[in-house]
Amino acid sequence: MAYSEEERSRQEQQQVQGQYEPGTSLAKKDLFDLEADGGGSSRGQNARQKADWGTILKLAFQCIGIVYGDLGTSPLYVLPGVFPEGIKDKEDILGVLSLIIYSIIIITLIKYVFIVLAANDNGDGGTFALYSLICRHAKVSLIPNQQAEDKEVSTYKLDLPNRRTKMASAVKSSIESSHVIKYFILFTTMLGVSMVIGDGILTPCISVLSAVGGIREAVPSLSQDVVMWISVVILISLFQVQRFGTDKVGYTFAPVLVLWFALIAFIGIFNFFKYDPGVIKAINPWYIVKYFVKNKKDAWISLGGVILCLTGSEALFADLGHFNIRSVQLSSCAVLVPSVLLAYIGQCSYLRKNTKDVTEAFFRSIPKSMYWPQFVLAVLAAIIASQSLISASFSIIQQCVALGSFPRIKVVHTSAEHEGQVYVPEINTLLMLACVGVTLGFKNTLTIGNAYGIAVTCVFVITSSFLVLIMIMIWKTNIIVIIIYILTIGLIEVIFLSSTLYKFIDGGYLPLLFALIMVSIMFIWNYGYRKKYMYELEHKIAVETLTDIVSDERIHRLNGLGLFYSQLVHGVSPIFTHYVSSVPALHKVLVFVSIKSLPISKVPSEERFLFQRVKSGELIFRCIVRYGYKDSTKDQESFQEMLGNQLKEFIREDIKGEDMQRELELVDNALRDGVVYLMGEGEVMAANGSTWIKKLTVDYLYNWLSRCVRQPDEVFLIPRKHLLKVGMTFDV
Structure with missing residues (x-):
């Protein structure tokens, strides 16, 4: 269907104002300059x-x-x-048990299982999923690459009206108009990601050390150093098997953990009836009040230990992409929460009669006849516990790389059936070295626990902060419900965080130090990436200029298909003019390819390519290739075939009659003659007059990272023998 210029203008204006219904055709919009509003509805469903x-x-x-x-x-x-x-008063056990029970119920069960899981991004969870959800409903992204057509992607879910309430509209406007808030949200996302990866370091250390330490119950002569070295060997072995993939490593673990949960529940019930059934009084939350009134500051400090009962709650959300909400809710309510609560109740019942055994509470409370089976299961369960956060770290890094917030490193997809299962060799090595270093440095679980608590509580607070923003801006939740959430769950988490920060010197500095390193790397990369993108955007080639270039008779036209790669979404990169001035030759069929990451998990393959003709009658096109942060870049032959097919489909829809047949034949001939990949290689340098901080960041740190990581042609699997690069310096 043809549209007049007046009709096209009207549609574009309505789209920007959020009035135009995305279900109608937008094929004629100018992809070079048009940006879309973050709101609106979509025909896409989950x-x-x-x-x-x-x-x-x-x-x-x-x-x-x-x-x-x-x-x-x-x-x-x-x-x-x-x-x-040690335990100074047996009554304190009831207060601590009550704290553990209600912490698990409020944070793990109510917050994560029944609230946070609802804030998923088309079925995927984690800090970046929350960030991408916010980016989709407001212009939070610092890189202006939004397009109206992106909302046509079926997984680009925007179900609710944009301005249903004044509060949602006011918050959205405040975020979109403030660069400070945008930077703060990005920084908070990076901090949350860094803390989750910090969990990936500390979980293997504390879990394996705790499990292996149980052997000293049977062999008291073993020193802590021996336990430490055994743990190091297990940790190194654990990271060596990661290359085989989550599918092979992880799915064999379920029967082991089912048996583990069954045994800890059984032992908990056994100890409850054998030692002190009176601990059931801890169900009364008044014992928490009595515990704090009696112990005051010591009770507050002990919260740094209580928080450890919640470690792994974030994994319920981060690993959601492998499962679905109902499956997580069912298994949590039926297996996880009851078994863990029974285990704590049994331990506390045992400690009421054996207060001196608190340092080895778990293994001392096991009946002698069950010690060895439970010890073996404990070691296996500890290894499995490590696996979950290691896999989550790989997925998070994949998201960061796709959204331009982490240097380009190798991401290996280990399963043909499950695209979300990935292995990142560099991160695996980093985690292994960090785990071994922490184990050798701290040697015991007490100091590691202090570090672990800060990492866990920081992630809790960040998730709650994003969740409140989603409640206000996207869910349009009643303000009273939001206030209740902040004053209950939010306040509890802040109190936990304050307690863990008290132990900063006693190991608590470790996750913050690691987060500082990770956030610095991510921010430097993202800063350089954005500066380069903005330079290209500000110096992009206008459509008229591009038309003049390709119409110049001095430009020699070559047989074949030329694909000119650029990260720029709106317009053509200034590298193209630099290329033409150096090599005055263009292919008869030329496609400007922009690889774009959408703030969604996956883009259906049939909706991946978005074409536009640059000049009527010429075989010169723009093509936006859209990926979600969990999509894998296919092999180049498959990509080339898909691009060729989609290009021909676009031609069939764009023109009719003899012209269509002629262009299809020319495209087929070009594909047979061969594809040449043209790619700009821009070096970013701080402009004259820049501050020394900017020069240090751009000239040295960002460029050093760029040289150390994979190059764009490696990321997109472009064959070197068909690749032509042209260099250019960007003064940003």
């Missing part, structure tokens, strides 16, 4: 269909093996962390 109960039960079983290892092994080390100097 791509994940509701599963039947058979599938849900299967996924719920797999959840146990992939997600719950960290939460399930927390009884190994929580109570020793709460009472590092």
Whole structure:
């Protein structure tokens, strides 16, 4: 269908104002300059269909093996962390048990299982999923690459009206108009990601050390150094098997953890009836009040140990992409929470009669006849607990790389069936070295627990902060409900955070130091990436200039298809004019290719390519290739074939008659003659007059990172023998 210039102008204006319905044709809009408003509705629905109960039960079983290892092994080390100097009064045990019970119910069950899981990004979870969800409903991204057509992608879900309430509209406007808020949200996202990766370092250390330490119950002569070295060997072995992929490593773990949960629940019930059934009084939250009134500051400090019972709660959300909400909710309510609570109740019942055993509470409370089976299971469960956060770290880094917030490193997709399962060799090596270093440096779980608590509580607070923003801006939640959430769950998490920060000197500095390093790398890369993009955007080639260039008779036209790669979405990169001045030759069919990451998890393959003709009658096109942050870049032959097919489909829709047949034949001939990849290689340098901080960041740190990581042609698997590069310096 043809549109007049007046009609096209009207549609574009309505689209910017949020009035135009995205279901109608937008094929004629100018992709060079038009940006879309973050709101509006979409015909897209969640791509994940509701599963039947058979599938849900299967996924719920797999959840146990992939997600719950960290939460399930927390009884190994929580109570020793709460009472590092021993139990002074048996009544304190009831207060601590009550704290543990209500912490698990409020944070793990209510917050994560029943609230946070609803804030998923088309079925995917984690800090970056929250960030991408916010970016989709407001112009929060610091790189202006939004396009109206992106909302046509079926997984680009925007269900709610943009300005249903004044509060949502006011918050959205405030965010979009403030660069400070945009930077703060990006920095907070990076901090949350860094803390989750910090969990990926500390979880293996504390879990394996706690489990292996149990052998001293059977062999008291073993020193802590021997336990430490055994743990190091296990950790190194664990990271060596990561290359085989989550699919092979993780799915065999579910039966082990099912048995683990069954045994800790059984032992908890056994100890409850054998030692002191009176601990059931801890269900009364008044014991928490009595505990704080009696112990005051010491009770507040002990919260740094209590928080360890919640480690792994974030994994319920971060690993959601492998499962679905119902499966996580079912397995959490039926297996995880009851088993863990029974384990803590049993331990506290045992400690009421054996207060001196608190440093080895878990293994001392095991019946002698069950010691060795439980010890073996503990070691296996500790390894599994480590696996869940290691896999989550790989997925998070993949998201960061795709959205331009982390240097380009190798991401290996380990499963042909599950694209979300990835292995990142460089991060695996980094995590292994860090885990070994922490284990050798701290040697015991008490100091590691202090570090662990800060990482966990920081992620909790960041997730809650984003969740409140989503409640206001996207869900349009009643203000009273939001206030209740802040004054209950939010306040509890802030109190936990204050307690863990008190132990900053005693190991708590470790995750903050690691986060500082990670955030610095991410921010430097993102800063250089944005400066380069903005330079290209500000100096982009206008359509008229591009038309003049390709019409110049002095430019020699070559047989074949030329693909000119650029990260610029709006317009053509100034590198193109630099290329033409150096090599005055262009292919008869020329496509300007821009690789774009959308703030969604996946883009359907049939919606990946977005074409526009640059000049009527000429075989020169613009092509935006859209990926979600969990999409894998396919091999180049497959990509080339898909691009060729989509280009021909665009020609069939764009023109008719003899002209269509002629152009299709020319495209087929060009594909047979061969594809040449043209790519700009721009070096970013700080402009004259820049501050020394900017020069240090851009000239040295960003460029050093650029040289150390994979180059764009490696990322997109472009064959070197068909690649032509042209260099250019960007003064930013």
